[in-house]
Amino acid sequence: MEPSSAHIQELRSAFFKKLETEGAPVEGGFHPADLARVKNSDDWLRRFLIHHEGNLNDALQMMWDCLEWRKTFGTNDISESNIRMEYVNEGCLFTHNRDKDGKSILVFKSKKHVKGQKDMDELKRVVVYWFERLERMDKGNSITLFFDMADTGMSNMDMEFIKYLIGLFKVYYPNFLNYIVIFEMPWILNAAFKIIKTWLPAKAVQKIKFVNKSTLKEFVDPDQALKSWGGNDEYVFSFVPEQRLNLPLDKNDETRKKVHFADGSPMVESYPGNFGDIGSKPDGLTLPNSSLSILPAEVINFVDDGSELTGSVSLTNTSEKLISYKNHPVLMWLSYDTVESRSDLTPQQNPYISRYSLRGGEHRGNKRTSKNNHMEQREGVVSYQGKQPDHWRGA
Numbered sequence: 001m002e003p004s005s006a007h008i009q010e011l012r013s014a015f016f017k018k019l020e021t022e023g024a025p026v027e028g029g030f031h032p033a034d035l036a037r038v039k040n041s042d043d044w045l046r047r048f049l050i051h052h053e054g055n056l057n058d059a060l061q062m063m064w065d066c067l068e069w070r071k072t073f074g075t076n077d078i079s080e081s082n083i084r085m086e087y088v089n090e091g092c093l094f095t096h097n098r099d100k101d102g103k104s105i106l107v108f109k110s111k112k113h114v115k116g117q118k119d120m121d122e123l124k125r126v127v128v129y130w131f132e133r134l135e136r137m138d139k140g141n142s143i144t145l146f147f148d149m150a151d152t153g154m155s156n157m158d159m160e161f162i163k164y165l166i167g168l169f170k171v172y173y174p175n176f177l178n179y180i181v182i183f184e185m186p187w188i189l190n191a192a193f194k195i196i197k198t199w200l201p202a203k204a205v206q207k208i209k210f211v212n213k214s215t216l217k218e219f220v221d222p223d224q225a226l227k228s229w230g231g232n233d234e235y236v237f238s239f240v241p242e243q244r245l246n247l248p249l250d251k252n253d254e255t256r257k258k259v260h261f262a263d264g265s266p267m268v269e270s271y272p273g274n275f276g277d278i279g280s281k282p283d284g285l286t287l288p289n290s291s292l293s294i295l296p297a298e299v300i301n302f303v304d305d306g307s308e309l310t311g312s313v314s315l316t317n318t319s320e321k322l323i324s325y326k327n328h329p330v331l332m333w334l335s336y337d338t339v340e341s342r343s344d345l346t347p348q349q350n351p352y353i354s355r356y357s358l359r360g361g362e363h364r365g366n367k368r369t370s371k372n373n374h375m376e377q378r379e380g381v382v383s384y385q386g387k388q389p390d391h392w393r394g395a
Helices: 005-022 032-040 042-051 056-073 085-089 120-138 159-172 187-198
Strands: 093-098 104-109 143-148 177-183 208-211 256-262 292-295 299-304 309-317 323-326 334-336 342-345 352-358 373-378 381-387
Touching: 005 032, 005 042, 005 056, 032 042, 032 056, 042 056, 056 159, 085 120, 093 120, 104 120, 120 159, 159 187
Parallel strands: 104 143, 143 177, 177 208, 256 299
Antiparallel strands: 093 104, 256 381, 292 309, 299 309, 309 352, 323 342, 334 352, 373 381
16 A cells, blocks of 8 residues: 555654654664665655565664665665776676566576675675665665576675675565566475575565576566577677766756755755655765765755754765865855865765754744845745856856
């Protein structure tokens, strides 16, 4: 059953009540991008509820465990710059084409993996890289995990690695699994997959499909299937770096930024988190000719804590050089909590979070316009629309 808006909001409220009561179980608290996602993304919370068939307590526990893992594992910081690219380039794990339901296929080519030859921790980071990339690419839509077992022997059968793969779907990526397709599994490995089935809940076991060249077409169209699977696609793996959306922001750019304010939860409008919620907006903004990444890209959501409305912007230096920037709100009714308005970002450091607030309750019931900016209140929501700040154009 599809969770209702009220059920989603109940989960959100339960999470923040737990956070207020118990505090985050990790040093420094949960990652700001993940907290923003909980605050703003109904789609993400919906996935937790669907994953647990509407059970709020189970959904809450999974969400709590997920945020704890994401912070301790460093999930939000994983990129092509800090994973073992030689593992990626081997083509043991990659994504290509879609199944008959239109879901992306994540391929594990078993014969290219030999148990014990790779650093397991580094291999896990590569797996999470692909999961996160698919989250961004398909906006959180489910995927099919395809085990290509052709020409696989006992030396290729890594139960620890497979258990980790399956565990990600089970514990940290809610409602993210469409099918587990097992292609041409050797009979000698039957016993191993009987064990694997015990790791899955009953509803997930039903998603395991054993296929060969003649039956694969039930789940993958021939034009989407590789030649080696009996299909028509002559694709040979070659890694292609992920392309993030770069929005041009020059003096002639007519792009507008919007800021939305809501008196309390839930948020009136959501924006994608750091790793791609369902929606059409980019999950971050990278300036042209710059290595400064800004999150959120388009919408800042302000939360009413009872005394003021506050929101935040995350800045990340993705280059190998020092970046200097100036923090300068362009609106007279906007203030921020940093003492120094000018600062530096070291290469690849954790995101710098700048928090903003509205001064003196001026946001309540007022209507302001200026040459470049416009703010008005309607139906209890204060909205701002104005030109991109000059200092972001020149960053």
